[in-house]
Amino acid sequence: MEYAPDWLVTFLASEPLKDLVTMSAILWGIWYTRNKRIFDDQNVPPAVVRTWCLKQVEEWQQANKRSVSTRAHDDMLDNSDKKWKKLREGQLKVNVDGAVVEGRNFFSVGMALRDHHGQFIAGKTLKIAGGVSVMEAELIGILEALAWAREVSEAPHDRK
Template structure:
């Protein structure tokens, strides 16, 4: 009898073997798919795959810019596509680091917070997303995100 392989198991196994650059791309594409799904379910908006890919690329660019500002002592490297890629700043050995980000969309009555916990080797420990049903500024959403972790 063949054993059924769950998509989540296969995905996590694949993610455990990928490089940092690939993980960032995979994560943002999955995030874009999740975002498009939520737009369809909760807002009745149908987003194209092209939109999801552009949105994903924009998120990566914004993340890279934020990393340059947050970790100025880390020098960017070049990926195989010759774009700048920044390195994540790890916590001290034996400690954990939680990275928090928020999504606020102008004119929408909700915002979301995403959190990822990693160890000093950059290995994923735990993650969580939370959606709040209110309209706030980016600054307010960031504050909620910092207070929630």
């Protein structure tokens, strides 16, 4: 498996988060525009890509604004003594994240399934109608991920 070169990791680790978010949005915009051109034979004007990228940065910033009460709650949940433990042979791990943008009547859930080596098996995203809190989105995401992980793990497939 090919990993990022050391110079890139060093560069990314030294950049402020604000710049990394902007850079990520721009790279995503370039990738999206490329795919529109190649797969849909559509040209997206640079001004539209720029506007879209700026909107993504703004939405990320809004989604990551945290209230004082959320920070206080996080402080109460000190996880410094928790460490990742390697899974046993045959075990799977699913990571879940929920995303809620204020003022929207939907939320999103993303999940990734990995084997005991940490190797990616499958990923899935859902857009679900309804206005919910972040906690509710996360809990619904966990329920969805458990059902999905069971389906994926029980499906016949070739694991090399």
